[in-house]
Structures are given as structure tokens and as C-alpha cells.
Amino acid sequence: MVVFGGWANAARSRYIAYEQTRPHAVKRTTPYAYWSNSSQYKAYRYKNLATDPGRPPQDPARFPGADKFGPGANNRHVTELGRMLSGRGAGAHYGSGPGPRWSEADRRATQAFQQAQGWTGADADGIPGTTTWDYLVNGKGKSVRPPSDGGRPGHEDDGRAAFPGAGHFRPGQVNGHVLRLGRQLVRRGFGRHYAIGPGTSWGEADRRNVAEFQRAQGWSGADADGYPGEHTWRLLFG
Template sequence: MATPLTAEQLLTALRAEGVDVVEYASWRTHNRNHKGAWGPLNGVMIHHTVSSGTDASVELCRNGHSALPGPLCHGVIDKAGTVHLVGNGRANHAGGGDPVVLRRVIAEDYGDRPPTPQEHEGSAGAVDGNARFYGFECVNLGDGEDPWPAAQLEAIERATAALCRAHGWSARSVIGHLEWSDWKVDPRGFTMPSLRDRIAARLSGPASGGSAGRPAGGTSAPRYEPFPGTSFFDGRTSSPVITAMGRRLVAEGCSSYAVGPGPRWSDADRRSYAAWQRKLGFRDSDADGVPGRTSWNALKVPHTTV
């Protein structure tokens, strides 16, 4: 079980994983928290929209309709592979589902797929999935014929991996709506076991946000320094990577430097980095000034020739 990410932590995790993100107006405070619990979180659920067109699909998922008010998910993944953030908090996406499935997702102990669900919204044994899952709606007609472009499938893989990485979950924490409720068929057109295989492969390596940006005008994407590990940041370290990091902290308005920055890790670096962590939404021991992978990837330190 996990505490929900703040809006800034969610955004940071997605960008660190190389997700192309568009922030919809007021998404940070748009939720259904007044209707029920939000958290503890146990996983991520994938849906298809049964709609076409990015603008119309995003609008639907943001506002919902008379029978089901929005937000209907947290992010809409379009066919070009862009994730449109429309909500942060409880959303009307999962509804009631099978408690046996929930237990197996929490334990992450199932094989190819969770047990076949036996419950649905309104059935006697159903549990509230809106409190327990992040939700992504993926633009697709859901008829089994509408294609799933490679860019869209990659975005689904990256977005779900980002949340798994942020919470320390495995790929078994990602399920389809059809694996949660015996009333549902989404997503249709690819299999959840194949998606979980892709997520697991991505999680076996570092977050790859530094090389995942879409280049403009045919130019190559910028190169960023990979996360060097927490042991790199001590008083014995002297490296141009530290200088490049400090310059990025200054550019982000997080400077505690009297002079510099310079190549040797210092207390000024630590204080500046703690300000960056707080800017991202981290608090208490998570904002101790020692770089971690998620905050480092979000900082995008330019590649330095050593």
C-alpha cells in the first residue's frame, strides 16, 4: 500500500520516465475526494475510452457526463503517445471490483494474470477501486479493430512504469479494467500480460527520461547525465557533473550558493538540492538534499565530457 503521490511528484515521475505530458487546466485540484477515500494506493488500472479524437476524449474524461461526473481518470493517453493530465485524487474510473483480485495485486503474487473477477460495481462483495488505483484512459474505440499505435503503447508502458517505480511496485501492480470487474472488457486490442512484460523489462533498468524527448525540427534529442548513485554525493567527490548540477539548480531558482557552484560536493550543493526536492513536492526525509533517481532525472543535468 502507498500514499498517493502529490501532483508535483506525479508529474516528476512521469517526466523522469520520458513521458510526453500535457497539463490540463486545474488538473492538480480536480478530483472526487469529497465522495470517498483516495488511498492507500495499490496499483494502476488501464482503460480504453470508447471514443475517437484527442480533444473530445480529453474533454470527456475531464468533465464526465450527467450519469458519471469527471474526472474519469488521472491521465488520457492519446494515439500519438501524449499523456494529458486531467485529475489528481479520487476519480470515477475503476468502480467496484473483486476483493480477491485486489489482494493478489497487493501481494503481487499471481502468475500470468490475476484471478478471473467475480464482482462488479453494485454487487454484494465488490470493493471500491476508485480509492485504490490510479487510472489511465487510452484513446481507442474498443472494438478490437481500432489500432493501437506503437507510440501509444510505449506511452502506456512508460506512464505505468513511472508510477510503479515511484511506489516501488512491480509490473503486477498494473491491471486492466477487465481484470478488475466481471462487467468490463477494456482494454481491448492488446493483452495485459504483454503490457506487464514490457513494464517489467523497463523497470529492470533505470528511468530513461533523459533520452525520451521528441526532437524538434529533426535535431537530435539532448543528452543528460544519468543518475550516478547516492554514494557519488559526498565531500570526496570532485567532478564537472557536480558543477553542471549546480548550474541547473541555479537555473531552477534553488540556489543556496554564496559563490560557485563548483566541482566539489558541498553543503551549499546539499541545501540547493533540498530546495529542488521541495520544489518537486518532496517533504521531510525525502527532501534531505541527497539526490535520488527521480529528482535527478527531473533536473535534467546536461551531459558533461569528463
């Protein structure tokens, strides 16, 4: 079961979900109705719910204003921006995932997205404006091209990098290691739980695919919980 926390985009194809999943409850942007097997999910709404008359509904497509971003900003719009940027390929700029306090990671991620559109100068200064926000909310333009994983231009992952640490593969984590793991799972034939392909944000689809790979090794219980450790990493990339 997940709790619906509001739409994440104007097209109503993604929403904020609150979900109890190992190792703790998480809040994350989720494709509607879910990552996989969407047709099997049915939405329920408590009959006595009412809209708060003192709080008008928020339009996610409406730009919240330039004053909500930049040095010193600390609000939910910064978090929302970071999540959208992560979904468009700029998640590698975040070391520990997007948050409400504006940081250099937010500026670099925004600038990377702007540059992916071919914008330069003041149009790619790393501070979102109405056009940047419109492109992100409505899925317009080009996504950020992920950096090469293998360290050699033009080559795919060769599997020789050391295990980056278990902390990179937990709910709420957004980083390039998650993308690298997902790509290798797909190459090894364990990507069936990805609805739209692997990305930089750790999700339930990643965990399920890892668990399938672990079970394929004959493991069970805690050894096949879907969270990669050094042994899983070595076998997957070996």
C-alpha cells in the first residue's frame, strides 16, 4: 500500500508516494499507478476527506518564483526541483539526494539540464526560471546525458570499479552508482522490473531486480534482500 501525497507533474503521470519499505518509510516521486504491474492497483479514497478551505490547491506546473531558488533558499520547491532534475538524468550531481536547502549541487544539476537544451550564458546559469521549470514539469526538451561509467570515452561499464559502499543503495539515494548498477542488471538479464529503464534514483524496481540476481545465485533470506553488498557487486560485474 502507498499513500498518495499529490501529483508531481501537470500531466498527472507521476505522484508523490509515501510507502513503508525496507529499511524505513520513504517519500518519493512514483510513476502512476506504480513502478510495475500498474493495472493491478486500485485507488481508494476515504469518503469523509475534505479539502482545507484555507489552503488553495497548488498547481505543480506553475513556477513558484525565482526567489525560491538560489543561495540561502530553504523550501519544498528546492526539493521538488531536485527530484525533477534527478528524473531527467542530473541526479549524479547530488551526493546524498535532493533536499530543501539550496546547494551547489542544485545549481550544477540545474545548469547541466539547461546546457542539455543547448542554452548558454545567462540562460544556463544554474538558477531555474519559468522556462526551465516548464521543461522539467512537463517533460520537455532533452535529459542530461549521464557521464561515462567506465572511465574511458565511448566504452560501457567494464566492471573493474570497486564496490562504492552499501549506503549508496538505499531508499532516497540518488547517485550515479545506482544508474551503473541498473545498467549492469539489464545487461545480465535481470531488468524486468524496470518500467522505464534504470535511473539514478534508488527505487523498488532496483531492489527487486537485485533480489532476483541474488536468488539466481541460490541465496535466500537476508542474503537475497535486494540490497547489493560487496559480494553481490563482485558477482554482478565479474
